[in-house]
Amino acid sequence: MGVPFEALLPYGIIITMFGVSGYGLHYVKRFANDGKKARWNRDLWDRQMMERDQRITGSFRGQSSNHQAPTGFEVSNPWKIENRIY
Amino acid sequence: MAQRDARFNQTVLVDTTPMPDHIPKVEEVGATSAPLMSAAYFIGDRCKAFNDDFMKCKDEANGRGEIDCLKEGRKVTRCAASVIKDINTHCLDQFKAHWECLENNNHQLWECRRAEMQLNNCVFDKLGLKKTIPGTPEGQVPVHLRPKQKYAQYPGPQW
Numbered sequence: 001m002g003v004p005f006e007a008l009l010p011y012g013i014i015i016t017m018f019g020v021s022g023y024g025l026h027y028v029k030r031f032a033n034d035g036k037k038a039r040w041n042r043d044l045w046d047r048q049m050m051e052r053d054q055r056i057t058g059s060f061r062g063q064s065s066n067h068q069a070p071t072g073f074e075v076s077n078p079w080k081i082e083n084r085i086y
Numbered sequence: 087m088a089q090r091d092a093r094f095n096q097t098v099l100v101d102t103t104p105m106p107d108h109i110p111k112v113e114e115v116g117a118t119s120a121p122l123m124s125a126a127y128f129i130g131d132r133c134k135a136f137n138d139d140f141m142k143c144k145d146e147a148n149g150r151g152e153i154d155c156l157k158e159g160r161k162v163t164r165c166a167a168s169v170i171k172d173i174n175t176h177c178l179d180q181f182k183a184h185w186e187c188l189e190n191n192n193h194q195l196w197e198c199r200r201a202e203m204q205l206n207n208c209v210f211d212k213l214g215l216k217k218t219i220p221g222t223p224e225g226q227v228p229v230h231l232r233p234k235q236k237y238a239q240y241p242g243p244q245w
Contacts, residue, residue, distance in 0.1 A: 036190050041192070057118060064117065065182070067113075067117065073116070080097075081099045
């Protein structure tokens with residue numbers, strides 16, 4: 001009265017597919033974040049600081065602890081502009 | 087135009103015109119978000135007078151603070167850059183360990199208390215700057231000196 005092995009095949013498929021999506025998302029997220037853990041729950045301050053990081057290092061997750069900004073940093077500050085409707 | 091409707095803004099304008107020559111130049115701080123977060127309390131310790139001065143100037147300038155408080159703003163920038171430079175010179179390893187930990191943990195200070203403790207000790211020994219959290223209740227251990235952190239991923243003592 002053993003369980004026929006055909007009954008366990010779907011479980012193998014389920015585990016494999018969840019594993020593929022889980023590990024795949026993990027690696028895609030790491031790749032998109034320069035190999036670091038992804039940021040989460042970012043507020044406006046965090047987002048504008050990440051834009052500033054990009055102006056300094058060229059990448060949203062790049063970090064640098066220099067005390068001097070690179071050349072041209074002081075004129076690369078973007079103004080947020082919006083359309084006028086009148 | 088008393089009422090101003092909220093409007094989405096997707097476009098940015100980068101104006102590369104430098105500041106006019108009659109305004110003295112200042113080196114901008116080149117540290118990014120995680121090192122600034124890590125050094126924030128030391129910047130606050132050394133530069134409190136400059137920062138308060140700047141905020142007072144902005145408060146009293148009636149909306150013209152961006153133009154009238156440039157002098158105070160330059161002092162704030164120079165002071166912050168000097169702190170970053172000193173920490174880089176004297177405590178580079180601890181500093182790097184702490185801000186890399188922060189960068190990997192969503193900039194949450196309670197995940198990195200061990201690295202922070204080492205950085206605090208090094209900075210206090212070499213530079214004499216001490217981390218104090220303003221506005222904390224009297225007679226309690228401040229949160230950064232408690233070994234156990236309530237919301238950290240690792241629930242035990244961090245050092």
